[in-house]
Amino acid sequence: MIEIKELTKRFGKKSVxxxxxxxxxxxxxxxxxxxxxxxxxxxxxxxxxxLDADTGxxxxxxxxxxxxxxxxxxxxxxxxxxxxxxxxRLSVRExxxxxxxxxxKGRLTAEDDKFVDQAIEYMNLEDMQNEFIDxxxxxxxxxxxxxxxxxxxxxxxxLDEPLNNLDMKHSVQIMxxxxxxxxxxxxxxxxxxxxxxxxxxxxxxxxxxxxxKLVKNGPTQDIINSKALREIYDMDIPVQVQNGCRICVYxxxxx
Amino acid sequence: MQKNSTKLIFLAVLAIIxxxxxxxxxxxxxxxxxxxxxxxxxxxxxxxxxxxxYSTVVFQTITQNRILTPSVxxxxxxxxxxxxxxxxxxxxxxIWVLNxxxxxxxxxxxxxxxxxxxxxxxxxxxxxxxxLLLLIGMIIGTLLGSLVTFLQVLIDPVEYLSxxxxxxxxxxxxxxxxxxxxxxxxxxxFIYGYRIMGKLDVMSLGRENxxxxxxxxxxxxxxxxxxSSVLIAxxxxxxxxxxxLGLIVANLAYQFLSTYKHSILILGASLISIIALVxxxxxxxxxxxLRTTLSVIINFIGGIYFIYLLLKExxxxx
Ligand SMILES: Nc1ncnc2c1ncn2[C@@H]1O[C@H](COP(=O)(O)OP(=O)(O)OP(=O)(O)O)[C@@H](O)[C@H]1O
Ligand SMILES: [Mg+2]
Numbered sequence: 001m002i003e004i005k006e007l008t009k010r011f012g013k014k015s016v017x018x019x020x021x022x023x024x025x026x027x028x029x030x031x032x033x034x035x036x037x038x039x040x041x042x043x044x045x046x047x048x049x050x051l052d053a054d055t056g057x058x059x060x061x062x063x064x065x066x067x068x069x070x071x072x073x074x075x076x077x078x079x080x081x082x083x084x085x086x087x088x089r090l091s092v093r094e095x096x097x098x099x100x101x102x103x104x105k106g107r108l109t110a111e112d113d114k115f116v117d118q119a120i121e122y123m124n125l126e127d128m129q130n131e132f133i134d135x136x137x138x139x140x141x142x143x144x145x146x147x148x149x150x151x152x153x154x155x156x157x158x159l160d161e162p163l164n165n166l167d168m169k170h171s172v173q174i175m176x177x178x179x180x181x182x183x184x185x186x187x188x189x190x191x192x193x194x195x196x197x198x199x200x201x202x203x204x205x206x207x208x209x210x211x212x213k214l215v216k217n218g219p220t221q222d223i224i225n226s227k228a229l230r231e232i233y234d235m236d237i238p239v240q241v242q243n244g245c246r247i248c249v250y251x252x253x254x255x
Numbered sequence: 256m257q258k259n260s261t262k263l264i265f266l267a268v269l270a271i272i273x274x275x276x277x278x279x280x281x282x283x284x285x286x287x288x289x290x291x292x293x294x295x296x297x298x299x300x301x302x303x304x305x306x307x308x309y310s311t312v313v314f315q316t317i318t319q320n321r322i323l324t325p326s327v328x329x330x331x332x333x334x335x336x337x338x339x340x341x342x343x344x345x346x347x348x349x350i351w352v353l354n355x356x357x358x359x360x361x362x363x364x365x366x367x368x369x370x371x372x373x374x375x376x377x378x379x380x381x382x383x384x385x386x387l388l389l390l391i392g393m394i395i396g397t398l399l400g401s402l403v404t405f406l407q408v409l410i411d412p413v414e415y416l417s418x419x420x421x422x423x424x425x426x427x428x429x430x431x432x433x434x435x436x437x438x439x440x441x442x443x444x445f446i447y448g449y450r451i452m453g454k455l456d457v458m459s460l461g462r463e464n465x466x467x468x469x470x471x472x473x474x475x476x477x478x479x480x481x482x483s484s485v486l487i488a489x490x491x492x493x494x495x496x497x498x499x500l501g502l503i504v505a506n507l508a509y510q511f512l513s514t515y516k517h518s519i520l521i522l523g524a525s526l527i528s529i530i531a532l533v534x535x536x537x538x539x540x541x542x543x544x545l546r547t548t549l550s551v552i553i554n555f556i557g558g559i560y561f562i563y564l565l566l567k568e569x570x571x572x573x
Contacts, residue, residue, distance in 0.1 A: 078467055106452075
């Protein structure tokens with residue numbers, strides 16, 4: 001279990017994340033939503049130890065994440081940041097193999113190869129596994145990086161806007177894969193999303209941030225309604241039910 | 256695409272041919288006299304080539320760029336400052352000059368300290384854009400350069416001549432006892448390097464991806480910055496500054512070998528360095544008959560290459 005306790009981060013005088021407490025339920029997909037600059041990425045970075053909090057704690061299995069050994073932590077929690085770029089000559093397969101580094105330390109075993117093959121298959125990257133990362137399109141590269149964290153095979157997978165650059169088909173595909181990771185393999189996924197319809201259709205819980213503060217935290221159905229969305233986004237967003245899914249029709253709503 | 260192992264063998268063969276040629280060419284009469292001296296020079300070129308390549312490649316990995324090198328960031332200027340200060344305050348007859356160990360030690364320590372202070376300030380946050388770092392490096396270089404010039408004007412002309420021979424990179428008057436120390440330092444650096452090659456590969460994915468994969472990133476950066484400055488300081492204290500060599504060979508290795516593996520990149524860059532140094536020195540000694548020095552040629556070619564890289568980079572970021 002990951003517990004976020006009264007976490008605060010300031011840049012200069014500005015509180016970017018202010019006194020946020022959230023518990024991530026194991027075996028669920030939790031979506032972080034909120035306007036640009038709300039502090040979603042900053043919060044995720046602190047949970048995954050990329051950034052130190054000013055005050056407050058993050059606990060993984062009751063132990064402060066700061067106390068975890070780097071190598072052990074990397075077998076439990078993985079994070080993919082919002083933008084990924086590398087100027088290194090690296091094939092798709094080599095990149096995905098890096099996901100096994102916490103286990104293999106660079107010497108891949110047959111088991112590591114199995115995980116890599118599986119991640120490639122999940123992400124439909126078979127055809128381009130020998131191509132170089134810097135020669136792919138933005139969306140293809142994003143899928144390769146997602147495959148890397150899947151190969152890392154951690155209990156907790158944190159993804160910061162993984163649907164960036166992806167077309168509809170691949171977005172849906174990735175959300176389905178995440179559902180599979182949770183439902184079949186018992187993993188826990190935390191994902192930052194801007195398209196609230198993906199959050200509505202695929203996540204179990206939603207955490208909403210605004211100006212660094214936690215404004216909503218609960219099961220998806222409690223958050224995807226016009227009243228709550230108005231609080232989060234300052235927009236009137238009608239919600240319609242289609243095939244049992246709640247769809248937010250925000251395209252022509254006015255603030 | 257050729258395999259990397261084939262390419263490495265090709266480079267190794269070229270390096271060995273260069274070394275043999277340099278060792279035995281036109282040696283007829285004075286074998287007993289010339290051969291041992293040539294061996295010391297070859298040793299110095301191999302050590303310098305490896306140290307510069309190794310330090311540049313790892314430095315560029317942790318600073319996530321392919322244009323900056325420790326030398327470009329002002330370490331070479333720092334070497335000139337140390338030597339000039341020694342001549343200015345102690346003079347050419349002082350123990351600081353006559354005792355090679357002392358001179359070598361002072362230069363290495365001053366350069367490493369300078370590098371650490373500079374890096375602490377520059378790479379603490381890891382967020383400065385590359386052009387800013389480059390600018391800072393240039394400003395520091397110019398500042399130290401002016402300081403050197405200022406002191407040199409005040410120095411006695413005879414002393415000045417003696418100082419100058421130290422400030423130009425040269426393989427012709429390498430002290431063999433310093434060569435042994437340098438080999439020792441390089442050896443230690445290799446033992447450490449052997450343990451971190453895999454980590455370096457992961458670190459080339461950038462800070463966040465490396466941390467995600469369990470690398471203790473910030474501590475590794477500090478360790479590698481120390482490693483890299485010790486290596487550059489050693490090579491500079493041994494033969495003098497060859498500012499642009501690291502830049503050329505590292506970039507040639509990235510292009511020629513197209514891999515992310517540091518073991519291969521460092522080996523390749525080292526071989527290219529040795530080829531450039533031994534081949535260049537051969538050219539200077541036997542064809543130009545010592546009318547110029549190797550470092551002048553390397554810095555000339557390197558400077559042009561540097562401008563080319565800058566232009567290429569600015570085009571690709573636009
Ligand atoms: N390194 C930094 N230095 C100063 N301010 C920062 C830094 N990183 C983030 N901020 C500020 O913190 C605030 C929150 O940033 P954050 O990246 O967490 O937002 P976000 O919710 O992920 O937004 P987006 O949806 O646009 O990705 C922003 O106002 C940003 O300007
Ligand atoms: Mg963000």
